Amino acid sequence: MGGSAVGGDAYVPRDVAVAKRLVVVLTAVATAVSVLFAVLVPSSQSFELTLVSLAGPVLVLGLATVISVSPEPAGWVWLAYPMTATVSIAVSDFASADASVTGQLFFLFPILFAGSQLRRRPAVLLTVAACACEVLVTFSLLPARSAAVDAGYVCASLAATAGILAYGAERADRLIEQLQEQAAVDSLTGLYTRRILDSAAATSLHSAGSDGGTALIIIDIDRFKQINDEHGHLAGDIVLQRIADLLRDNSRRTDLVSRMGGDELAVLLPGCTLPDAVERAEELLRRVRALRIDVAAVSMCRTADGSSLRVTASLGLAHLPTHATDVHDLYRAADLSLYAAKRGGRDQLATPLTAPV
Known part of the structure; x- marks a missing residue:
C-alpha cells in the first residue's frame, strides 16, 4: 500500500493495537537503558544541561502515555512520537557532547517504529529527520572526516532499516488486501459473498x-x-x-x-x-x-x-x-x-x- 490516506489518517498506523504495543516496548527499553547507564556512568554535565536532556524523554513518555491510554489517538500523535524521540536523542547527544556510536544507535528506535507501522510518507519524513539529526550531531561534535564517515554509515543503516521494514509492511498490506478481496468476492460468479x-x-x-x-x-x-x-x-x-x-x-x-x-x-x-x-x-x-x-x-x-x-x-x-x-x-x-x-x-x-x- 504505497499510497497514504488523506488528512490525519495519513499518519495512523497500519495496525493500531500492534503500534501501541510497540510504542510501550520501545519506550520502556529506551527508558530502562537510559536510567541504568545514568546510574552506572553518572554524567559530568551541568545541572542545566541535565534538565535539557531530560525534557525530551519526559515529552516522549507523555506522548507514549497518550497513545497507550487513548482508544483512538489523533493522527498527528503517531508521527509526533517518533519525531520527538528523534529530536530528543539529538538534544541529549548535544548536551552530553556524545557523538559515539552508542549514542547514535538510539536513532534506530524511532526508525523501527516508523518503518514497521507508519505508511510511506511519514516513514520517509522520519528517516530524513533522523539522518538530519545524525549529521548535525556528528559534524558539530567530531572532526569533519570522522563526522562524514560516522554519518555516512549511520544514515545508510537508518535508511536501509526503514526501507526494508516499509517494504515488508507494504507487501503484507497487499497480501491482506488480496485475502480480503478473495473473502469478499465469489471466484466463480464475481458476486459478493x-x-x-x-x-x-x-x-x-x-x-x-x-x-x-x-x-x-x-x-x-x-x-x-x-x-x-x-x-x-x-x-x-x-x-x-x-x-x-x-x-x-x-x-x-x-x-x-x-x-x-x-x-x-x-x-x-x-x-x-x-x-x-x-x-x-x-x-x-x-x-x-x-x-x-x-x-x-x-x-x-x-x-x-x-x-x-x-x-x-x-x-x-x-x-x-x-x-x-x-x-x-x-x-x-x-x-x-x-x-x-x-x-x-x-x-x-x-x-x-x-x-x-
Missing part, C-alpha cells in the same frame, strides 16, 4: 438512504441439480455465471448482488419500497425466463434445440420494516417466501403476503 451481504444488510438499516425500507430477494435456480446431472458441473457453472451477470446488469448502483452459496443468489435493495421491490423482482423473473444459455461446448448431452439451455428460478422476497424488524427476521422472511415459491410450482415470486399459510 454472504459475509459482505450480511454486513451491507446491517449497514442499510441505519443508512440515511434507506427511507423507503430495505428489500431482500433470494433467487434459487430451479432444478439446478438436474442441470448438473444431465449436462455436467461445467454447464452448471455457466448457468450460475450467466444468471449472476443478469442480476448484476439489472441492479442499481446502490444494490448489492451476492452468491449466498450453491445455486442461491441474493439481491439486497436498500432504499426500496415494497411495491418497487416486487416490481423489480417480477422483472428479474421475466428476464430469467427469457434467458437462453449456450452450454453446447461443455454439455455432456445435447439440449432440445441443440445448443441453448432454458432455465427458470424461484424468488423469495421480504421487506423491512413491512415483514421484519431486523436483519435476522428479514433473511428468515425471504427464505420462507422462497420455499413457498418452490412449493407452489417454482418459476415464480413469493412474498410473506402471498405465501400460503
Whole structure:
C-alpha cells in the first residue's frame, strides 16, 4: 500500500493495537537503558544541561502515555512520537557532547517504529529527520572526516532499516488486501459473498438512504441439480455465471448482488419500497425466463434445440420494516417466501403476503 490516506489518517498506523504495543516496548527499553547507564556512568554535565536532556524523554513518555491510554489517538500523535524521540536523542547527544556510536544507535528506535507501522510518507519524513539529526550531531561534535564517515554509515543503516521494514509492511498490506478481496468476492460468479451481504444488510438499516425500507430477494435456480446431472458441473457453472451477470446488469448502483452459496443468489435493495421491490423482482423473473444459455461446448448431452439451455428460478422476497424488524427476521422472511415459491410450482415470486399459510 504505497499510497497514504488523506488528512490525519495519513499518519495512523497500519495496525493500531500492534503500534501501541510497540510504542510501550520501545519506550520502556529506551527508558530502562537510559536510567541504568545514568546510574552506572553518572554524567559530568551541568545541572542545566541535565534538565535539557531530560525534557525530551519526559515529552516522549507523555506522548507514549497518550497513545497507550487513548482508544483512538489523533493522527498527528503517531508521527509526533517518533519525531520527538528523534529530536530528543539529538538534544541529549548535544548536551552530553556524545557523538559515539552508542549514542547514535538510539536513532534506530524511532526508525523501527516508523518503518514497521507508519505508511510511506511519514516513514520517509522520519528517516530524513533522523539522518538530519545524525549529521548535525556528528559534524558539530567530531572532526569533519570522522563526522562524514560516522554519518555516512549511520544514515545508510537508518535508511536501509526503514526501507526494508516499509517494504515488508507494504507487501503484507497487499497480501491482506488480496485475502480480503478473495473473502469478499465469489471466484466463480464475481458476486459478493454472504459475509459482505450480511454486513451491507446491517449497514442499510441505519443508512440515511434507506427511507423507503430495505428489500431482500433470494433467487434459487430451479432444478439446478438436474442441470448438473444431465449436462455436467461445467454447464452448471455457466448457468450460475450467466444468471449472476443478469442480476448484476439489472441492479442499481446502490444494490448489492451476492452468491449466498450453491445455486442461491441474493439481491439486497436498500432504499426500496415494497411495491418497487416486487416490481423489480417480477422483472428479474421475466428476464430469467427469457434467458437462453449456450452450454453446447461443455454439455455432456445435447439440449432440445441443440445448443441453448432454458432455465427458470424461484424468488423469495421480504421487506423491512413491512415483514421484519431486523436483519435476522428479514433473511428468515425471504427464505420462507422462497420455499413457498418452490412449493407452489417454482418459476415464480413469493412474498410473506402471498405465501400460503
